[in-house]
Amino acid sequence: xxxxxxxxxxxxxxxxxxxxxxxxxxxxxxxxxxxxxxxxxxxxxxxxxxxxxxxxxxxxxxxxxxxxxxxxxxxxxxxxxxxxxxxxxxxxxxxxxxxxxxxxxxxxxxxxxxxxxxxxxxxxxxxxxxxxxxxxxxxxxxxxxxxxxxxxxxxxxxxxxxxxxxxxxxxxxxxxxxxxxxxxxxxxxxxxxxxxxxxxxxxxxxxxxxxxxxxxxxxxxxxxxxxxxxxxxxxxxxxxxxxxxxxxxxxxxxxxxxxxxxxxxxxxxxxxxxxxxxxxxxxxxxxxxxxxxxxxxxxxxxxxxxxxxxxxxxxxxxxxxxxxxxxxxxxxxxxxxxxxxxxxxxxxxxxxxxxxxxxxxxxxxxxxxxxxxxxxxxxxxxxxxxxxxxxxxxxxxxxxxxxxxxxxxxxxxxxxxxxxxxxxxxxxxxxxxxxxxxxxxxxxxxxxx
Numbered sequence: 001x002x003x004x005x006x007x008x009x010x011x012x013x014x015x016x017x018x019x020x021x022x023x024x025x026x027x028x029x030x031x032x033x034x035x036x037x038x039x040x041x042x043x044x045x046x047x048x049x050x051x052x053x054x055x056x057x058x059x060x061x062x063x064x065x066x067x068x069x070x071x072x073x074x075x076x077x078x079x080x081x082x083x084x085x086x087x088x089x090x091x092x093x094x095x096x097x098x099x100x101x102x103x104x105x106x107x108x109x110x111x112x113x114x115x116x117x118x119x120x121x122x123x124x125x126x127x128x129x130x131x132x133x134x135x136x137x138x139x140x141x142x143x144x145x146x147x148x149x150x151x152x153x154x155x156x157x158x159x160x161x162x163x164x165x166x167x168x169x170x171x172x173x174x175x176x177x178x179x180x181x182x183x184x185x186x187x188x189x190x191x192x193x194x195x196x197x198x199x200x201x202x203x204x205x206x207x208x209x210x211x212x213x214x215x216x217x218x219x220x221x222x223x224x225x226x227x228x229x230x231x232x233x234x235x236x237x238x239x240x241x242x243x244x245x246x247x248x249x250x251x252x253x254x255x256x257x258x259x260x261x262x263x264x265x266x267x268x269x270x271x272x273x274x275x276x277x278x279x280x281x282x283x284x285x286x287x288x289x290x291x292x293x294x295x296x297x298x299x300x301x302x303x304x305x306x307x308x309x310x311x312x313x314x315x316x317x318x319x320x321x322x323x324x325x326x327x328x329x330x331x332x333x334x335x336x337x338x339x340x341x342x343x344x345x346x347x348x349x350x351x352x353x354x355x356x357x358x359x360x361x362x363x364x365x366x367x368x369x370x371x372x373x374x375x376x377x378x379x380x381x382x383x384x385x386x387x388x389x390x391x392x393x394x395x396x397x398x399x400x401x402x403x404x405x406x407x408x409x410x411x412x413x414x415x416x417x418x419x420x421x422x423x424x425x426x427x428x429x430x431x432x433x434x435x436x437x438x439x440x441x442x443x444x445x446x447x448x449x
Contacts, residue, residue, distance in 0.1 A: 009081030245437030367405030
């Protein structure tokens with residue numbers, strides 16, 4: 001087992017990794033920017049080190065400083081969490097060059113799967129249907145426009161190195177293509193240091209479904225069911241659940257087995273998420289691979305009983321997966337609400353400031369409640385990073401039980417001092433279409449505006 005690891009991230013996910021490592025007897029070093037010097041999660045690490053000024057580019061994205069900090073604090077591995085450098089192949093290589101384990105896929109797999117255009121071609125070759133679009137990165141705007149005319153509008157421009165909605169633009173008319181291409185390319189360059197874009201046919205009002213996969217260094221690849229992530233606003237997920245209300249056991253098995261073969265052939269290792277889009281007819285298309293841990297991984301943990309972060313660490317320590325595919329079983333239903341410091345009544349405007357009261361819900365009869373958060377009363381939310389302050393996860397024996405339990409949990413979640421998205425989540429949970437599992441990626445926009 002690894003002795004000491006550096007966590008190259010902040011906030012909720014950093015605390016999540018710290019606790020998983022503690023369960024394994026692994027020491028942790030937490031990094032922080034000057035803006036995060038008082039973050040409560042630092043108190044749970046074995047050691048801490050300031051990594052730079054508040055801006056991400058000068059701290060959490062400073063690869064050389066992170067590797068140097070790991071070396072100076074006798075770390076043998078680095079966990080990138082999600083976001084920041086989690087899908088950066090160069091960072092993975094720098095860790096390897098420093099003789100440290102990168103707790104994630106190898107650089108070669110990140111390049112093959114983390115590059116969205118390349119991943120499409122890999123999955124196409126494995127027999128999975130892909131959304132109609134470009135074969136690889138678009139060489140220029142004119143090539144993209146020609147393909148958009150051929151495919152028919154609307155289309156979606158997406159950053160080939162991206163994720164989280166960055167570098168993404170929906171284009172409904174030819175007249176707006178050039179400007180949207182320019183915007184997406186500039187945003188992609190700023191967010192990922194790569195302006196490359198690819199194009200997909202935009203499927204109106206489809207469903208976003210993703211598979212969780214884990215792979216070890218010995219050729220074992222497993223899928224741990226799927227998550228429904230269709231409750232989105234402007235391509236940002238608000239609610240996730242597992243299993244998907246529209247997935248059948250046969251289709252789960254068919255897609256999962258294709259993925260096992262494709263990822264094994266690609267030499268994939270550690271955690272990953274494979275995203276699909278389901279159209280109105282029920283046809284499912286491959287979209288992309290997120291070569292990292294996902295924000296919404298707790299719903300998978302709740303229905304499978306497996307600690308995915310601890311398993312990431314074990315795989316990085318060159319241990320085999322402790323189970324095979326036939327040992328994976330889904331039990332009950334789990335729903336996650338991302339609690340953001342945003343004002344849902346003011347177009348979800350960020351609401352940074354001091355949290356004067358933070359009282360998560362506790363026990364609710366008939367369900368299990370889990371809160372992943374680094375926030376405590378008195379914590380000041382920085383203006384420099386994303387607005388996620390907590391993930392509220394509720395497991396129930398049925399979907400209805402989980403949803404009803406989530407309503408009670410949201411009603412009992414007290415946060416004062418800043419605005420949060422809790423009122424929006426309550427509106428979603430109480431909506432008859434959501435209750436029936438009858439919703440798509442346009443649902444939240446129609447409901448909340």
